[in-house]
Amino acid sequence: MNALKLSVAALVASTAFVGYAAAQTREQIQIVGSSTVFPYTQAVVEQFSNTTDFAAPVLESTGTGGGMQIFCEGVGEEFPDITGASRAMTEGEYELCVENGVEDITEVQIGSDGLSIAVSRDGETFDVTKAQLFQALAAQVEVDGEIVDNPYTNWSEIDDTLPDAEIEAFGPPPTSGTRDAFVELVMMEGCSEFEAIAALGEEEMEETCSRMRQDGPFVEAGENDNLIVQRLQQNPEAVGIFGYSFLYENMDTLQPVSIEGVEPSAETIGDGSYGVARPLFFYVKNAHRNAIPGLQEFVEEYVSEESMGENGYLVERGLVPADEARREEVRTAATEGGEFTRYAD
Amino acid sequence: MTDTTRPPASGWADEANRSNIGLKRRHARSRRLQGFGIGAIALAILMLGTLLWTMVSTGYSAFVQTHLSVEVTLSPEEIDAQSPGDANYRDIMQRAWLSSFDNVTEENEGDLLSMLSRGAELQLRNLVIDDPSLIGQTIQMEVPAADDLDQVEKGFVSRATPEEYRIVNDRQIEIFYELKQDGRVSTPFNTALFTEADSRFPELAGLKGALIGSFFALLVCFVLSFPIGIAAAIYLEEFAPKNRWTDLIEVNINNLAAVPSIVFGLLGLAVFIGFLGFPRSIPLVGGMVLALMTLPTIIISTRAALKAVPPSVREAALGVGASKLQTVLHHVLPLALPGIMTGTIIGMAQALGETAPLLLIGMNAFITAAPDSMMSPSTALPTQIYIWADSPERGFTARTSAAIMVLLGFMIIMNGIAIYLRKRLETRW
Numbered sequence: 001m002n003a004l005k006l007s008v009a010a011l012v013a014s015t016a017f018v019g020y021a022a023a024q025t026r027e028q029i030q031i032v033g034s035s036t037v038f039p040y041t042q043a044v045v046e047q048f049s050n051t052t053d054f055a056a057p058v059l060e061s062t063g064t065g066g067g068m069q070i071f072c073e074g075v076g077e078e079f080p081d082i083t084g085a086s087r088a089m090t091e092g093e094y095e096l097c098v099e100n101g102v103e104d105i106t107e108v109q110i111g112s113d114g115l116s117i118a119v120s121r122d123g124e125t126f127d128v129t130k131a132q133l134f135q136a137l138a139a140q141v142e143v144d145g146e147i148v149d150n151p152y153t154n155w156s157e158i159d160d161t162l163p164d165a166e167i168e169a170f171g172p173p174p175t176s177g178t179r180d181a182f183v184e185l186v187m188m189e190g191c192s193e194f195e196a197i198a199a200l201g202e203e204e205m206e207e208t209c210s211r212m213r214q215d216g217p218f219v220e221a222g223e224n225d226n227l228i229v230q231r232l233q234q235n236p237e238a239v240g241i242f243g244y245s246f247l248y249e250n251m252d253t254l255q256p257v258s259i260e261g262v263e264p265s266a267e268t269i270g271d272g273s274y275g276v277a278r279p280l281f282f283y284v285k286n287a288h289r290n291a292i293p294g295l296q297e298f299v300e301e302y303v304s305e306e307s308m309g310e311n312g313y314l315v316e317r318g319l320v321p322a323d324e325a326r327r328e329e330v331r332t333a334a335t336e337g338g339e340f341t342r343y344a345d
Numbered sequence: 346m347t348d349t350t351r352p353p354a355s356g357w358a359d360e361a362n363r364s365n366i367g368l369k370r371r372h373a374r375s376r377r378l379q380g381f382g383i384g385a386i387a388l389a390i391l392m393l394g395t396l397l398w399t400m401v402s403t404g405y406s407a408f409v410q411t412h413l414s415v416e417v418t419l420s421p422e423e424i425d426a427q428s429p430g431d432a433n434y435r436d437i438m439q440r441a442w443l444s445s446f447d448n449v450t451e452e453n454e455g456d457l458l459s460m461l462s463r464g465a466e467l468q469l470r471n472l473v474i475d476d477p478s479l480i481g482q483t484i485q486m487e488v489p490a491a492d493d494l495d496q497v498e499k500g501f502v503s504r505a506t507p508e509e510y511r512i513v514n515d516r517q518i519e520i521f522y523e524l525k526q527d528g529r530v531s532t533p534f535n536t537a538l539f540t541e542a543d544s545r546f547p548e549l550a551g552l553k554g555a556l557i558g559s560f561f562a563l564l565v566c567f568v569l570s571f572p573i574g575i576a577a578a579i580y581l582e583e584f585a586p587k588n589r590w591t592d593l594i595e596v597n598i599n600n601l602a603a604v605p606s607i608v609f610g611l612l613g614l615a616v617f618i619g620f621l622g623f624p625r626s627i628p629l630v631g632g633m634v635l636a637l638m639t640l641p642t643i644i645i646s647t648r649a650a651l652k653a654v655p656p657s658v659r660e661a662a663l664g665v666g667a668s669k670l671q672t673v674l675h676h677v678l679p680l681a682l683p684g685i686m687t688g689t690i691i692g693m694a695q696a697l698g699e700t701a702p703l704l705l706i707g708m709n710a711f712i713t714a715a716p717d718s719m720m721s722p723s724t725a726l727p728t729q730i731y732i733w734a735d736s737p738e739r740g741f742t743a744r745t746s747a748a749i750m751v752l753l754g755f756m757i758i759m760n761g762i763a764i765y766l767r768k769r770l771e772t773r774w
Contacts, residue, residue: 026624028722039737042545042711049713050467056542056714058626058722060707061735078622121510226735249737252510 026077029057029295033067034177035225036113036243037084037280040314044302047313054294064177071283072097081288081295085281086113086177086243087184094343104286107342108299108334109326110308111319114244114269114277115182117257123236124163127258130275132158134190136167137218139211142194150213163237167217170228171241174220181278182241183210186259189275229254244269244277245318269320277320286337296335303327303334400753404746410535410548411490411498413461413524417441417469418483426480429473434466438488445529446520456517462489464537464549487531492547492740494521498532501739538747542715543729547740550733552748554715558628558708558723559697565632565719566639566696571689573636574643575678581644582651583673602641609637610702618706625707626722634706635696642695646688650681683770690763694756700727726752 031041038061049056062070064085071083072093079102089097089107097105117133119125128136135141135158141150155162172178191197191209200208212218221228221240228240229250239257244264247254256263260275268274282302289296301307308314310321321327332338417437424432442461443449449457465488472486473479489495493513496502498521508515524530541551585591613634617623623630654677662672703709709728716723724732730752733745 030625030722035735038711039545045711046545046713055721056712058707059711060626060709061711078618078624226737229737246737252506252512 027293028055029082029292029298030080031057031059031082031084031282032062032070032080033060033082033084033282034064034086034280035061036064036086036178036245037110037282039245039317040110040280040319041082041084041282041302043313043317044298044307047307048294048298048301052294052297054297057294057298063175064180065175068093068096071285072100072102074100075102075285075287077291079285081285081292082299083283085283087180087278088281088342089283089340091343094340102285102287104337105340106284106286106334106337107340108282108284108303109279109322109330110282110302111314111321112269112277112279113318113320114264114274115178115185115241116244116247116264116276117239117241117259118232118247118254119239119257120232120236121253121255122233123238123255124165125255125257126155126161126163127261128162129260130186130190131193132162132190133186133259134194134209137169137171137212138187138191138209139213140208142196145196147196147200147208150215153217165237168219168235168238169217169241170219170221170231170238171212172221172225178241178243182276183212185276185278187212243318244320248318266315266320270323279322280319283340284334284337286339289337299334303331400746400749404743404750406499406501407538407740407743407747408535409532410537411495412487412531412533413490414485414487414529414531415442415445415461415465416483416485419473419480421481424473424480426477429477429480430470432470432473434470434473438466438469453516456514457520460491460494460517460521462491462548463546464489464544467549487533489537489548490530492738493517495548496739497521498530499743538744542713543711543724543732544713545711545736545738547736547738547744550741550744552726552729552751554712555724555726555729555748556751557715558631559725561628561716561719561723562631562635562703562708562725563693563697565629566635567689567693569633569636570639570643570692574640574689575647575685577640578644578647578651579673579678582648583677584669598641598644602645605701606638606699607701607705609634610705612637613702614705624720624722626710626712627720628708628716628723628725629719630706631703631708631725632719634702635699638699638702639692639696642692643685643689646692647681647685650684650688651677653684654680680772683766683772686770687763687767690759690766694759694763697755697759698727698752700731703728704731726755 031045033041038059041059045057045059048054064087067080067083067085068089071080073079097103117128135150136152136155138150140147141152142148143151152158153167154164155167156164171182188206188209191205197205197208221231225242225246228242229246232238232240233253240254247256247264258264262268262274264274264276269277284295284299289299304312305327306312308319308321308327312319312321315321322330415438418441419437423437438461439458442465443454443457446457465486468488469486472484490498493502494517497513497518502511502513502518504515504518513521521530537549537551539551539556540553541549542554544550581591581595613630617630617633618625658676658680659672662676663669667675703725708723708725709731710722710724711732712722712724726748730745730748733741733748
């Protein structure tokens, strides 16, 4: 009889759960989004839950694109309130949002993050240009005015000043915002220096410029940046591509490769002289501000001077703060819920 | 001359010789096979040993945590006894810490302050809120040291590394060794690993949230899959007619047991979260997904256990006039129970270690509070390991391995119970 009773009880319980789930209102702030913004949001979440009486926010690392998908699914407590992004929201994503009724959103730029290229301290660092990086990592490159499949396997084949070492680069997968930023800031800019590629039509050129090689030297290492760090330590000749915060945390084992003669550091990223930096954002659903307890306070904590200011606790984690005027502007927009209008017409 | 020609009588000796040759060859073959077998076992043991060794050698250090002792004066002017939660504990803690050094300058103030964990002020706050009578007293506290210092104490920071590449500088290391000589450094068992939820500071991060989350998820999984699994197995084994339909169901159940767990995660995401509207990241949904995964295992092992009960038991029960239902519930099921329990526990142990479906339903979130019900968001043990493995701070490397050891510990306990039940309770016919 026991089994029967148990199963009846289980069925009753599970129906009760469904009813309970539907009736419950969410108390925690829910955050999704970029793995690059994740450590910063993590710091704010911890500060927020330790200093206020609101329920601890729930923070998930889904990648920028994945975060946008979930964020734009709709308005209501079953959808997240905030998504982090290591690039601005695209027009397609904005349209998806509007389609699902998520019209009133605020964009908040928390600062910037440099994309760093690094090698192990056991290896040799070098200076590389964006054009050389393009030649090393693109699927197709220009050789003697012809566009051909990438023939380079050794850095020194590209230029004598580069080390005589096999090209082996660990980088992020296509779902990552870091990859998008790398393609936009390095590959696109690097390839525009080649005449035959620049002569292509716009669409064709974009495709040629953004395709990373698939024949081995470029290895997609997944969203786990720690794994890249470990693999660099094992192979002193390999280079890794990841956010500056990871380099910053691992300065004892890694050294930066300078790009166009500039090494990444808080100063060079902040003043714009390091050419591979990107802004970091989060997006808030304004319709949730009154419905979810603590959301407004959380946003205020995030944009406060103690967190994203010059000496804030986000800087401790490697964030490069925006300048003061910009921070002030962002702060007002964030606290008052300024509407995101870039694509609205 | 054909092959079938029998040897002449004088050839018996030859025949014996030849069979001897064959025997030798057969023995050699058997020895080779045994050799391969031993080799395979040795290789397996070697791999297991390497795994355990790396785990233990990197993880053991996470079970202790460096603490610094500090004397804190709780003056009534700074802490209002009516609302002890509002005082500025960060400031109180920092001044208490600095006051224990006599040569504090503006230069080394930052060095000194960064030796202390952020957890120190929280510990003080909780202490005072729990016992407001402490206000007005001077107390001695053991507070956690910052992770960087913890790494120094555990010997993971080499002074040979040039100073500018190290997170702790030479002055901090010197101060630390002075403190150590004064007996102000202790390395007690890291209780925070079990009593605290996740944190971005390794020295404060613990598994409490993950342990409770895993417990709730397994509870839901058990409550759903155990009765449903047994009911399904009893029907299929004892009552169902043998026809094409039941054959089809049987094949499907066996196939389901082999379906990759991530598929169940996708199903859970679409049905429980998308269609039924459950929130993300909660142990209830996690448990339901795991139940889907565990069901086939339980059904199969229950059917095997029922099959193992000899027909004579059923016939005897039916013979004295018991109904089919009475036969099954009063005689067959109790006799099969040890086998069913064993299968269930092994299924649960599998569910405990399952990661992929939980990642899909968002149980890999960063949450600084332990869940208080199965409806509040949380992580589970394997997903917590996944999060820690991805954190840049050095202290998380050891904590990841420590969490794996805790998970393995639970697995060993569960499988141990299964073996015990099988040995003690199983009847042999």
